[in-house]
Amino acid sequence: MLKTVIPFGPQHPVLPEPLHLQLTVEDEVITEAIPALGFVHRGLEMLAHIRDFHQVTQVVERVCGICSMIHAMCYCQGIEAIMGIEVPPRATFLRTIWSELHRMHSHLLWLGLFADSFGFESLFMQLWKIREKVLDLNEATTGNRIIVSVNLIGGVRRDLAPEQISWILAELAEVEQDINRLGSTLLTDYTVKKRTVGKGVITKDKAFELGLAGPTLRASGVCQDMRMLGYAAFDELDFEPVVETEGDCHARSKVRFREVRQSIDLIRQALSRIAQSEIRTKVKGRPQGETVCRVEQPRGELFYYIKADGTKNLERLRIRTPTFANIPALLSILPGMWLSDVPVAVLSIDPCISCTER
Amino acid sequence: MFKKLIQKARVKSPWLLHYDCSSCNGCDIEVLACLTPVYDIERFGIINVGNPMHADILLVTGTVNYRSRKVLLNLFNQMPDPKLVVAIGTCALSGGIFREAYNVIGGVDKVIAVDVYVTGCPAKPEAIIDGVTLGLNRFTQRKEGKKAHAR
Amino acid sequence: MRDEVISVSPDNLVGAVAKLKVEGYRFVTLSCMQGDVNTVVILYHFDKDLVLKHLRVRVPADGPLPSITAVYFAAFLVENEIQDLFGLRFSGLAVDYERTLYLDGGEVKVTPFCKYTVAKIQGDEAKSLPASADRHSTGGS
Incomplete structure (x- = not known):
């Protein structure tokens, strides 16, 4: 049988982002997949050498527009660790709340795109309708829908008023109701299962060996969630990572679906236990030293390595995003798949290319 | 008379092609949000298509880097005339926060001619819809025979 | 850094990484930075049960450094990235983009x-x- 190389992307109807894959197919079955990157590479880590270390907070927010708040949080926590800044307790709770709101909107976005990838357009529309409610929460509490810019080194920019808290709780109840209504379709529907169950299986050992991160890793039965580190206010909340064991596309969507509900629960806990204090501390001096900071992004473990030499510019800022770790998974699951299953498999790792390339 | 009909049909049902040059995804998901129930750009007859040869309007988000420049030009050249280019977000306008990075050329207008600029970081769905409808007015005003061009 | 940092020479690198794999460490990533005029410092990060371990390697700026893709295949992307951004060469890369990744x-x-x-x-x-x-x-x- 003749081998054919089919390019997938960079502009593809399923992907909003320019991921390019070179798929070698034999008949309709894929034998090899090689990713080609570079369409979104901007050289963002370099900007840390040019900009003031306070300004870099705004730069790292633009690593990825979907989980921007979590990027900034990770950066700020890293700098705070180097400089020994104690963040006021209320600020840590606020960071937790906003990061969980981001996780919710990112997971809903992904669930929608995933539904779209197997041609279930009405489910896509329904999920994105729910997502708009979460974005409304973002907009009302921070002033922007997606890139919220609430983090500062030493705290957060905005506070929540008591009436906002009760409003958030009411909205969350609505969101939860809507999600539960769609849950049965997403997880048990015959057509959905037909397209996802048993597709792209990654075993536990394989997942660990490939160094995967986040929901992709947890869907294969590895219990690893950076929130277990207890950064921000997560050490004061009751929290159990979501783990599934099948390791296929269906398990990955189950993990993310359950994490949306978990996030609602975490926000409720945080809102009920939120401390009364200042929301930021004054920052004096310049950072010197090196540190590693890790937080859990919607897509998995986000890793920042920061090295500062006591000047206003950082010496090195290294960002390892979860999709960067998850791309090897694609290379491992695509061979042997049908060409028509490629969109489902590619989306199942939740690729965020602008994160990957920076 | 036939020309008039085509002209009218084009304005009432323009098809979109969206390309993410090297955006941070913020504007991309706002473009997608336009298609979903709350904003529902389809009420203007607008459909998002994947094939550049079907498209009338090119939505570009993000700064242009050296590699995506070729793809952008490719897509633009494949689109049939008359076509409209809408640049979305601060990055697509000028390079935004990334303009000093080494792999960034700058705004979209350094590569292709842009008809409508939508500001914001990220641009809000309302602004994007406004930008597209503003562009549709350009369609009606544009004289016969005048073609968009690549730079 | 609070975590353990071990200095390794380029020759012992692959062995040290293989040992960590046997011990059950998960590969996280590499961080590369300029040391002084002629050297580059690379940190290899590994994780086990949420605790990080780092290997620090100092190599000449033009390399070559042995690739660890034979041990951890997942390292191929980040090694290619370093080839692109720092001009360092890795020998024995599983998938080599020849400095055209980005x-x-x-x-x-x-x-x-x-x-x-x-x-x-x-x-x-x-x-x-x-x-x-x-x-x-x-x-x-």
Whole structure:
């Protein structure tokens, strides 16, 4: 049988982002997949050498527009660790709340795109309708829908008023109701299962060996969630990572679906236990030293390595995003798949290319 | 008379092609949000298509880097005339926060001619819809025979 | 850093990494940075039960450094990235993009993170370089 190389992307109807894959197919079955990157590479880590270390907070927010708040949080926590800044307790709770709101909107976005990838357009529309409610929460509490810019080194920019808290709780109840209504379709529907169950299986050992991160890793039965580190206010909340064991596309969507509900629960806990204090501390001096900071992004473990030499510019800022770790998974699951299953498999790792390339 | 009909049909049902040059995804998901129930750009007859040869309007988000420049030009050249280019977000306008990075050329207008600029970081769905409808007015005003061009 | 950092020589690197794999560590990533004029420092990060362990390797700026893709296949992307951005060479890479992962020939002609190399090229052949190279070399160093 003749081998054919089919390019997938960079502009593809399923992907909003320019991921390019070179798929070698034999008949309709894929034998090899090689990713080609570079369409979104901007050289963002370099900007840390040019900009003031306070300004870099705004730069790292633009690593990825979907989980921007979590990027900034990770950066700020890293700098705070180097400089020994104690963040006021209320600020840590606020960071937790906003990061969980981001996780919710990112997971809903992904669930929608995933539904779209197997041609279930009405489910896509329904999920994105729910997502708009979460974005409304973002907009009302921070002033922007997606890139919220609430983090500062030493705290957060905005506070929540008591009436906002009760409003958030009411909205969350609505969101939860809507999600539960769609849950049965997403997880048990015959057509959905037909397209996802048993597709792209990654075993536990394989997942660990490939160094995967986040929901992709947890869907294969590895219990690893950076929130277990207890950064921000997560050490004061009751929290159990979501783990599934099948390791296929269906398990990955189950993990993310359950994490949306978990996030609602975490926000409720945080809102009920939120401390009364200042929301930021004054920052004096310049950072010197090196540190590693890790937080859990919607897509998995986000890793920042920061090295500062006591000047206003950082010496090195290294960002390892979860999709960067998850791309090897694609290379491992695509061979042997049908060409028509490629969109489902590619989306199942939740690729965020602008994160990957920076 | 036939020309008039085509002209009218084009304005009432323009098809979109969206390309993410090297955006941070913020504007991309706002473009997608336009298609979903709350904003529902389809009420203007607008459909998002994947094939550049079907498209009338090119939505570009993000700064242009050296590699995506070729793809952008490719897509633009494949689109049939008359076509409209809408640049979305601060990055697509000028390079935004990334303009000093080494792999960034700058705004979209350094590569292709842009008809409508939508500001914001990220641009809000309302602004994007406004930008597209503003562009549709350009369609009606544009004289016969005048073609968009690549730079 | 609070975590354990072990200094390793380039020759012992693959062995040390293989030992960590046997001990059940998960590969996280590499961080590369400029040491001094002629050297590059690479940190190898590994994780086990949420505790990090780092290997620190100091190598000459032009390499070559043995690739660890035979042990952890997942390292191929980040090693290619370092080839692109620092000009370092890895030998025995499982998938080698030949320095075209992010930057093709004819685009950005210098390795962007190498401040010293950039300065050198600027002095010798600044005229033959595209405008973008001048711009970031002034910003980067």
